[in-house]
Amino acid sequence: MKGIAIGLSNNSKEILKRLKKTEFVNDIYIGGSSKENGKENELFQVKKPREILLKKWPEIDLIIFIGSIAASIRIINPFLTSKDQDPGVIVIDNTCSKIVPLIGLHQSNAQNIAHQIANLLGGEIIETNNSNDQSLLNLDAFGNQWGWKRSGKINDWSKLVIKQAKNEEIFCKQLSGNSLWKTSKSAEIINQIDKKETEKTDSTFYVSIFENNETTWHPPVLWVGIGCERNTSKELITNSLNNFLESGNLSQQSIAGLATIDIKKDEKGILELAQEKNLPIKFFSKEDLSTIIVPNPSNVVQNEIGTPSVAEASCLLAAGEESKLLEEKRIFKNLSGAVTIAIAESKNQYNPTHGEIHIIGSGPGDISFLTNNARKALSRCTVWIGYKMYLDLIKPLKRNDQVLIESKLTEEKERCSKAIQLAEEGIKVALISSGESGFYGMAGLLLELLQKIKKEYRPYFEVHPGISSVQLAAAISGAPLMNDFCSVSLSDKLTPWSLIEKRIEGALVGDFVIALFNPQSIERNWQLKSVIDICLQSRHGDTPVLIARQVGRENQTKKFFTLDNIPFKEIDMLSIIIIGNSQTTLVDEIFLTPRGYLQNLV
Numbered sequence: 001m002k003g004i005a006i007g008l009s010n011n012s013k014e015i016l017k018r019l020k021k022t023e024f025v026n027d028i029y030i031g032g033s034s035k036e037n038g039k040e041n042e043l044f045q046v047k048k049p050r051e052i053l054l055k056k057w058p059e060i061d062l063i064i065f066i067g068s069i070a071a072s073i074r075i076i077n078p079f080l081t082s083k084d085q086d087p088g089v090i091v092i093d094n095t096c097s098k099i100v101p102l103i104g105l106h107q108s109n110a111q112n113i114a115h116q117i118a119n120l121l122g123g124e125i126i127e128t129n130n131s132n133d134q135s136l137l138n139l140d141a142f143g144n145q146w147g148w149k150r151s152g153k154i155n156d157w158s159k160l161v162i163k164q165a166k167n168e169e170i171f172c173k174q175l176s177g178n179s180l181w182k183t184s185k186s187a188e189i190i191n192q193i194d195k196k197e198t199e200k201t202d203s204t205f206y207v208s209i210f211e212n213n214e215t216t217w218h219p220p221v222l223w224v225g226i227g228c229e230r231n232t233s234k235e236l237i238t239n240s241l242n243n244f245l246e247s248g249n250l251s252q253q254s255i256a257g258l259a260t261i262d263i264k265k266d267e268k269g270i271l272e273l274a275q276e277k278n279l280p281i282k283f284f285s286k287e288d289l290s291t292i293i294v295p296n297p298s299n300v301v302q303n304e305i306g307t308p309s310v311a312e313a314s315c316l317l318a319a320g321e322e323s324k325l326l327e328e329k330r331i332f333k334n335l336s337g338a339v340t341i342a343i344a345e346s347k348n349q350y351n352p353t354h355g356e357i358h359i360i361g362s363g364p365g366d367i368s369f370l371t372n373n374a375r376k377a378l379s380r381c382t383v384w385i386g387y388k389m390y391l392d393l394i395k396p397l398k399r400n401d402q403v404l405i406e407s408k409l410t411e412e413k414e415r416c417s418k419a420i421q422l423a424e425e426g427i428k429v430a431l432i433s434s435g436e437s438g439f440y441g442m443a444g445l446l447l448e449l450l451q452k453i454k455k456e457y458r459p460y461f462e463v464h465p466g467i468s469s470v471q472l473a474a475a476i477s478g479a480p481l482m483n484d485f486c487s488v489s490l491s492d493k494l495t496p497w498s499l500i501e502k503r504i505e506g507a508l509v510g511d512f513v514i515a516l517f518n519p520q521s522i523e524r525n526w527q528l529k530s531v532i533d534i535c536l537q538s539r540h541g542d543t544p545v546l547i548a549r550q551v552g553r554e555n556q557t558k559k560f561f562t563l564d565n566i567p568f569k570e571i572d573m574l575s576i577i578i579i580g581n582s583q584t585t586l587v588d589e590i591f592l593t594p595r596g597y598l599q600n601l602v
Helices: 010-020 049-059 069-079 110-121 142-146 154-165 234-247 268-277 286-290 299-305 311-319 372-380 388-397 412-424 443-451 469-477 497-509 527-536 597-601
Strands: 003-007 027-031 045-047 062-066 088-092 098-103 149-151 170-174 190-192 204-207 216-218 222-228 255-261 281-284 324-334 337-345 356-361 383-387 403-407 428-433 460-464 485-489 513-517 544-549 557-562 575-579 585-587 590-592
Touching: 003 010, 003 049, 010 027, 010 062, 010 110, 027 049, 045 049, 049 069, 062 069, 062 110, 069 088, 069 098, 088 110, 098 110, 110 372, 142 149, 154 170, 222 234, 222 268, 222 311, 222 324, 234 268, 234 324, 234 337, 255 268, 255 311, 268 281, 281 311, 286 311, 311 324, 311 337, 356 372, 356 412, 356 443, 372 388, 372 428, 372 460, 383 388, 383 412, 388 403, 388 428, 403 412, 412 428, 412 443, 443 460, 469 513, 469 544, 469 557, 469 575, 485 497, 497 513, 497 527, 513 527
Parallel strands: 003 027, 003 062, 027 045, 062 088, 170 190, 170 204, 204 216, 222 255, 255 281, 356 428, 356 460, 383 403, 383 428, 485 513
Antiparallel strands: 088 098, 149 216, 222 337, 324 337, 513 575, 544 557, 544 575, 585 590
């Protein structure tokens, strides 16, 4: 995204600095003269707003003004052309308390970006558009969230939006692509037309691979298989593909990628076509291609390169399981070479460069512990995936156009696999973990699975840190983690018990404060007692111990004990235990491990 932020007064400097750190803003400006206090401003470019927009307007996607709405409107008014061409415009007041998406709410994604900025900076978003007021689906923009591209006349889309605003019936006929969007609250009033039903053309939009000059969203599900003579020109390949698609009434915007044999990794025409259309290429060995049954095998190709098919086999292989050969191969020739093309339709979309996975630590419980960074990521994502109890805690933040996928406690791998699949389809996904996702959470498993995917095919991912339950347990009890500490999980489902014992023994030798996660369950009812016995061999029986349960939630409790009087029957998987070290004290229920500041001052 190419975005700029313009402060209309010197009071906007701090907000501009924060915006510059986001992915939305490349350059920041202060509106005014080119000098400030007699010196060139090194942090901000100081220019008149009109001069900035004369140069930047045609090339940017987003403008954020810091200041007056009225002034912002007067500045942009001479530059406005159409909502499909103009950049998005957002206005933020100087205190960052109000954030207003002004222009490009749908096409330029300004509405979603405004939500992300509001969550990141802690401001309130002010929306007046029809879709927001009535919780309606943004017909002419929502497909972007699902990795799709749009076709059809602007006026036809506008007519649909107007009909929707008048509470008239709107219909959708979906022939391909991900249908998870139908489960969002915003989609509830959209009438779904079966593939065999006759549609009302003036009130219907489509999700389809076909180019019918209708109001259509195109999911990326078509794989183009290509075989060609060495040094066939890009122009012949491009023109042949265009003719091939046109004859089948197939949309260019539904192409997921190109596929061919690996000996074509240096084929200039194919590489240039992929670069021009920003499409991935999947290369397959002759052995892999030979395993695919095709309708038109070739003895000539078999004798020449060792497989009976390149175009048909490679597009089917790229499209994956349950794919179908949509268009059998055709050969195109002229003086600049020869190319063979075939097209397969995949069951699943493929657009990994558009997809994202945000691994979010949702904190220990109450929504108030969720960081602004995590809130921003949640507002960015179309799909949230997580254990139901964790999703319920953050559900108040969900918009009507967002979708939840709930799962059970033991289905961690299934959750991660689903998140990766959706991100590969071009969808932005939030994978929810309680507490801090990097502490016994979902981040590790997801990253292990991502490592198995080749880097060039891997969707973007980001880990958003959260507040761990052990941090909150320490906070509500005092400051027991002020000096060196460690955490150990007593679950031996993934870690051998002998190794857990060694870690406890090492922590005792180093005089670490020890935090125990997953201390005890119905099935694991002896491990905690064993650990406490080991601790008593090295530490005094009166060493203070905190047992905190349900931290950050309605039934939160904290109780103090010593090593020799721990109530094992009261402890379960919802408990966090912090065992003090040789310096830890408990005075008037203040649990403290001193750092040594007072001693150094003496």
